Amino acid sequence: MFCEDDVAMVLAERQTPNHVLHLLLSIFSAGFWIPVWLAVTMLASGTYKCPRCGARTRAYVPRKFKAALAAKSIP
Ligand SMILES: [Zn+2]
Numbered sequence: 645m646f647c648e649d650d651v652a653m654v655l656a657e658r659q660t661p662n663h664v665l666h667l668l669l670s671i672f673s674a675g676f677w678i679p680v681w682l683a684v685t686m687l688a689s690g691t692y693k694c695p696r697c698g699a700r701t702r703a704y705v706p707r708k709f710k711a712a713l714a715a716k717s718i719p
Pocket of ligand 1: 649694
């Protein structure tokens with residue numbers, strides 16, 4: 645994944661909900677926690693973040709960053 649802030653390819657990470665914790669909360673609340681669990685899961689899905697700066701990453705390198713990225717990789 646590409647990070648615009650770092651102008652570099654980074655190994656992006658996704659924040660995943662703690663499903664075990666939500667399952668336990670659902671059991672103890674007799675199912676009342678399930679709508680919250682679903683909401684948290686939907687909000688968290690699909691956002692990959694840069695491990696270095698926390699910015700959202702792209703699956704591709706935008707055209708305006710290609711030259712900058714090429715210049716950086718040349719020693
Ligand atoms: Zn970054």
